[in-house]
Amino acid sequence: MKLNPFSKKPTAYYDKVKAEYDKxxxxxxxxxxxxxxxxxxxxxxxxxxFELDQxxxxxxxxxxxxxxxxxxxEASNRVGxxxxxxxxxxxxxxxxxxIALARPVRPSQAxxxxxxxxxxxxxxxxxxxxxxxxxxxxxxx
Numbered sequence: 001m002k003l004n005p006f007s008k009k010p011t012a013y014y015d016k017v018k019a020e021y022d023k024x025x026x027x028x029x030x031x032x033x034x035x036x037x038x039x040x041x042x043x044x045x046x047x048x049x050f051e052l053d054q055x056x057x058x059x060x061x062x063x064x065x066x067x068x069x070x071x072x073x074e075a076s077n078r079v080g081x082x083x084x085x086x087x088x089x090x091x092x093x094x095x096x097x098x099i100a101l102a103r104p105v106r107p108s109q110a111x112x113x114x115x116x117x118x119x120x121x122x123x124x125x126x127x128x129x130x131x132x133x134x135x136x137x138x139x140x141x
Contacts, residue, residue, distance in 0.1 A: 021100035042075035
């Protein structure tokens with residue numbers, strides 16, 4: 001007795017991978033949004049620090065300059081941290097991308113019921129999935 005290979009559910013693995021990919025993709029999108037906000041914040045703080053440094057003394061810094069420098073450094077560290085998170089997400093999502101973006105192979109009913117294709121090795125089909133013999137006549141029903 002031959003077992004039908006199409007009787008198994010071929011998409012359980014695909015569904016699991018697709019769900020994990022979608023979850024990581026949402027996390028990646030959120031992280032990229034955070035990165036854009038953090039980079040804009042860093043740029044503002046860096047510009048403020050630069051302006052204060054241009055107007056201040058070269059040999060001493062005011063309290064305001066120190067605070068601006070600290071804020072710019074903190075914003076820079078935040079940007080670096082978010083970039084590291086994005087890198088980790090990309091390394092986790094990479095192997096899943098190929099599988100998740102592929103279409104799951106689901107056998108049609110014609111493939112399951114077709115006996116002439118296995119007997120003759122003939123793989124000619126119409127658009128409706130009907131088998132044709134060598135003369136172009138419908139081979140199986």
